[in-house]
Amino acid sequence: MRTEEARPIRLEDYRPPDWLVETVELDVALDPTATRVRAALTLKPGSNGAAPAPLVLDGEGLILKSLMLDGAAVPAEQYVATSDRLTIAQPPPRAFRLEIETEIDPSANTQLLGLYRSGRIYCTQCEAEGFRRITYFPDRPDVMAVYTTRIEADKTDAPVLLANGNLVEAGDVPGSGRHFAVWHDPFPKPSYLFALVGGNLACVEDRFRTMSGRDVTLRIYVEPGKEPRCVHAMDSLKRAMRWDETAFGREYDLDIFMIVAVSDFNMGAMENKGLNVFNDKYVLASPETATDNDYERIEAIIAHEYFHNWTGNRITCRDWFQLCLKEGLTVFRDQEFSADERSRAVERISDVRGLRAHQFVEDAGPLAHPVRPALYHEINNFYTATVYEKGAEVVRMLKTLLGPDNFRKGMDLYFARHDGEAATVEQFVQCFADVSGTELAQFMRWYSQAGTPEVIAAGRYDARTRTYRLEVVQSLPPTPGQPSKEPMVIPLAVGLVGRDGRDLPLTLADGRPLARGVLTVKQPSETFEFADIGEAPVPSLNRGFSAPIKLVANLTADDLRFLAARDCDPFNRWQAVQTLATRLLVDNVAALRAGGAAHRDAGLLDALAAILDDGALDPAFVALALTLPGEADIAREIGRDVDPDAVFAARAALRAVVGEHLAGALFDHYRRLSEARPYRPDAAGVARRALRNACLDLLVATRRPDAISLAARQYQVADNMTDRAAALATLSLYDVPERAAALDDFYARYRGDPLIVDKWFTLQAAIPEPATLDRVKALTAHSAFSFANPNRVRSLISAFAMANQKEFNRADGAGYDFVTETVLALDPKNPQLAARLLSALKSWRVLEPTRRALAQAALRRVAAAPALSPDVRDIVARTLGED
Ligand code: 0A1
Numbered sequence: 038m039r040t041e042e043a044r045p046i047r048l049e050d051y052r053p054p055d056w057l058v059e060t061v062e063l064d065v066a067l068d069p070t071a072t073r074v075r076a077a078l079t080l081k082p083g084s085n086g087a088a089p090a091p092l093v094l095d096g097e098g099l100i101l102k103s104l105m106l107d108g109a110a111v112p113a114e115q116y117v118a119t120s121d122r123l124t125i126a127q128p129p130p131r132a133f134r135l136e137i138e139t140e141i142d143p144s145a146n147t148q149l150l151g152l153y154r155s156g157r158i159y160c161t162q163c164e165a166e167g168f169r170r171i172t173y174f175p176d177r178p179d180v181m182a183v184y185t186t187r188i189e190a191d192k193t194d195a196p197v198l199l200a201n202g203n204l205v206e207a208g209d210v211p212g213s214g215r216h217f218a219v220w221h222d223p224f225p226k227p228s229y230l231f232a233l234v235g236g237n238l239a240c241v242e243d244r245f246r247t248m249s250g251r252d253v254t255l256r257i258y259v260e261p262g263k264e265p266r267c268v269h270a271m272d273s274l275k276r277a278m279r280w281d282e283t284a285f286g287r288e289y290d291l292d293i294f295m296i297v298a299v300s301d302f303n304m305g306a307m308e309n310k311g312l313n314v315f316n317d318k319y320v321l322a323s324p325e326t327a328t329d330n331d332y333e334r335i336e337a338i339i340a341h342e343y344f345h346n347w348t349g350n351r352i353t354c355r356d357w358f359q360l361c362l363k364e365g366l367t368v369f370r371d372q373e374f375s376a377d378e379r380s381r382a383v384e385r386i387s388d389v390r391g392l393r394a395h396q397f398v399e400d401a402g403p404l405a406h407p408v409r410p411a412l413y414h415e416i417n418n419f420y421t422a423t424v425y426e427k428g429a430e431v432v433r434m435l436k437t438l439l440g441p442d443n444f445r446k447g448m449d450l451y452f453a454r455h456d457g458e459a460a461t462v463e464q465f466v467q468c469f470a471d472v473s474g475t476e477l478a479q480f481m482r483w484y485s486q487a488g489t490p491e492v493i494a495a496g497r498y499d500a501r502t503r504t505y506r507l508e509v510v511q512s513l514p515p516t517p518g519q520p521s522k523e524p525m526v527i528p529l530a531v532g533l534v535g536r537d538g539r540d541l542p543l544t545l546a547d548g549r550p551l552a553r554g555v556l557t558v559k560q561p562s563e564t565f566e567f568a569d570i571g572e573a574p575v576p577s578l579n580r581g582f583s584a585p586i587k588l589v590a591n592l593t594a595d596d597l598r599f600l601a602a603r604d605c606d607p608f609n610r611w612q613a614v615q616t617l618a619t620r621l622l623v624d625n626v627a628a629l630r631a632g633g634a635a636h637r638d639a640g641l642l643d644a645l646a647a648i649l650d651d652g653a654l655d656p657a658f659v660a661l662a663l664t665l666p667g668e669a670d671i672a673r674e675i676g677r678d679v680d681p682d683a684v685f686a687a688r689a690a691l692r693a694v695v696g697e698h699l700a701g702a703l704f705d706h707y708r709r710l711s712e713a714r715p716y717r718p719d720a721a722g723v724a725r726r727a728l729r730n731a732c733l734d735l736l737v738a739t740r741r742p743d744a745i746s747l748a749a750r751q752y753q754v755a756d757n758m759t760d761r762a763a764a765l766a767t768l769s770l771y772d773v774p775e776r777a778a779a780l781d782d783f784y785a786r787y788r789g790d791p792l793i794v795d796k797w798f799t800l801q802a803a804i805p806e807p808a809t810l811d812r813v814k815a816l817t818a819h820s821a822f823s824f825a826n827p828n829r830v831r832s833l834i835s836a837f838a839m840a841n842q843k844e845f846n847r848a849d850g851a852g853y854d855f856v857t858e859t860v861l862a863l864d865p866k867n868p869q870l871a872a873r874l875l876s877a878l879k880s881w882r883v884l885e886p887t888r889r890a891l892a893q894a895a896l897r898r899v900a901a902a903p904a905l906s907p908d909v910r911d912i913v914a915r916t917l918g919e920d
Pocket residue numbers: 149162164165303304305306307308341342364420
């Protein structure tokens with residue numbers, strides 16, 4: 038276990054490294070329990086002052102076997118080696134070569150950080166601080182070196198040996214059953230991007246010709262037999278490579294690009310230079326095994342990791358505080374790729390739904406932190422929705438504020454100016470300031486101030502002066518460590534919609550047209566005036582979700598219905614329906630809690646009916662509009678004293694009302710979309726299935742017998758996983774006999790396939806009934822379940838804690854007890870996984886008093902447990918707000 042000295046780490050304490058590493062020669066002899074690592078480093082003093090500093094190398098759980106400096110053994114009195122540090126107090130004040138031999142046990146590595154075994158495959162995960170678990174090293178991203186890696190292993194145990202870069206040599210080790218491979222990566226990189234893999238892997242190969250005409254070999258390595266499931270991943274990779282050339286002018290730079298899929302992985306995937314390592318969930322897909330949603334995630338994650346080659350690898354982060362520099366930017370890039378490949382509107386709506394469900398919740402609770410935190414105890418806990426998703430929104434706002442041309446120029450300058458460097462957020466933003474001549478000092482607050490800005494907008498039309506005045510007031514709530522805030526720069530895309538549904542021309546009071554329809558709000562309170570407006574318009578604000586804010590506008594239900602039907606901005610058409618539904622649900626929750634009945638609203642129903650009736654709309658958009666806000670969305674809107682049972686009841690009742698009211702149209706659409714067509718995961722096919730399954734889901738919500746048999750039939754006859762899983766998901770929400778039969782059938786069909794059995798776990802964890810907790814507990818003893826595999830834990834236990842608001846938040850606290858006990862059991866083995874699971878309790882303060890007290894007590898029991906990992910200790914302390 039790591040020691041906790043020298044924490045917290047603060048951004049303001051950053052100092053350039055005392056020692057730099059120019060080259061690393063690694064020689065790794067793989068063995069299941071005793072892997073020998075020889076590292077030869079060429080070190081040179083950093084530019085950090087004249088006096089030679091001690092050399093302090095990071096380690097974690099290492100055993101030093103030997104140490105040589107410039108070819109001679111270092112005398113014992115000249116160094117100190119502990120399991121987590123190697124110090125040479127007086128190294129020579131010049132460049133020198135240090136040879137370090139350590140021994141590690143990959144089979145004992147249950148943290149899945151450093152060198153570990155996934156099944157029989159050897160693989161590494163070095164971000165953020167895993168390289169120090171392989172050898173002693175200055176394990177920080179601003180130390181960039183050129184790596185040569187020799188791997189040696191038993192030929193039958195590990196016939197495939199891979200590392201970063203290009204293969205330079207391979208062969209047998211004479212007189213043994215072993216062989217070796219030598220890989221060289223010419224691009225200097227930080228240690229977190231190092232990777233090696235060894236094992237019995239099958240491979241699918243393809244080629245890509247880059248825009249300058251270079252041929253690149255593409256390989257995806259998987260468990261033998263899984264090759265046919267790599268088609269979509271390979272296709273996604275080639276499309277991502279082409280897109281990066283066209284959209285950003287970025288070309289791939291090595292002769293080979295490899296992806297390896299492993300089944301034990303803490304996150305989604307990792308962008309190691311030239312050798313991406315993936316959670317197999319995000320590689321493997323076939324129509325029979327993966328849903329449309331899986332296909333989309335695979336495409337997005339393959340693209341994300343590939344795009345890191347420029348945003349993260351060629352230009353990396355100076356320190357871990359700059360994590361959003363690579364992650365926010367790369368998420369922005371993968372979202373843009375998906376928008377170009379599929380429907381831009383649907384992609385935007387999905388991204389915003391995700392942002393609100395995860396990042397807004399994070400921002401509103403005790404784990405809120407800025408996009409660029411100023412302090413951390415454990416960096417593993419900062420791979421968050423705020424750094425990733427809000428980080429992407431911040432990049433998008435730069436584009437919205439400066440326009441697409443200046444944005445592209447700024448990106449080009451960033452690549453030209455900082456290639457090969459470890460950069461900062463300031464350096465990134467400076468590139469945009471330089472190309473556009475715009476002052477971006479106030480914009481930097483998006484990186485430093487946590488919390489979701491709240492914007493109240495009120496518009497008034499004056500027929501006499503033909504002017505429309507929009508008053509905008511912004512505020513930013515306090516967050517941990519930040520009691521008061523400064524005003525933000527908010528790009529607010531607006532339209533004024535006339536009676537005929539067309540946008541009125543936007544002319545500012547000084548006679549200039551409003552550039553690109555974007556107002557720039559900078560003051561706590563500001564009024565914008567539009568001239569020459571001939572009729573009373575309906576304002577459409579924050580179009581395309583131009584800023585990640587919580588917007589309150591003085592729109593009536595009639596205005597919202599009008600926007601839902603007529604706004605030319607598809608995002609705001611969807612938003613108008615969501616706002617109508619949210620207002621109604623919040624009212625209904627209050628009514629239910631007061632002992633009254635929920636009321637139905639013809640307004641929402643009419644708006645939905647109109648959307649369902651609009652044949653010009655993309656079916657994927659219609660499906661999103663039909664999906665009512667989730668329980669977590671409603672809870673977020675209520676904001677305090679939340680009763681999850683009432684929230685569930687209000688939502689379930691409204692879904693039934695919608696299903697009943699629109700039944701005719703829903704059945705019609707369902708039938709119309711049912712004609713047999715071969716499965717294709719393209720935008721049109723995805724959209725068709727999404728709408729058909731959304732119709733089915735609302736019909737089943739009524740519990741009409743004809744709807745339930747329709748779902749049971751779809752389950753049986755489906756020729757693809759999307760339709761089968763959707764039918765099962767909708768059935769499994771209700772206690773009907775068809776549910777048990779379908780769940781049993783599903784397991785019997787797919788029992789040999791862990792990734793599909795994960796879906797089975799997740800569906801059961803989501804059942805909104807009191808028996809679910811016992812069901813989940815029983816499933817932890819199922820032969821297909823394992824606490825050692827992160828995918829299994831997430832599909833069952835995280836799904837219960839995060840996707841089943843009602844049962845996780847049981848009024849007796851048993852949900853909290855189960856999850857926190859699981860956290861404590863997992864922590865000694867896999868602290869990262871345990872800490873993430875614990876973050877499911879981050880919204881405990883908004884609950885009604887009984888549950889709040891029970892959640893707090895469960896958290897306190899975690900805090901009081903002995904020997905917590907730094908990961909869990911950090912999350913529990915911040916969640917309780919007692920650190
Ligand atoms: N850089 C990766 C995310 C990642 C972070 C930490 C990890 O450690 C287990 C693994 C992956 C990405 O953004 O995809």
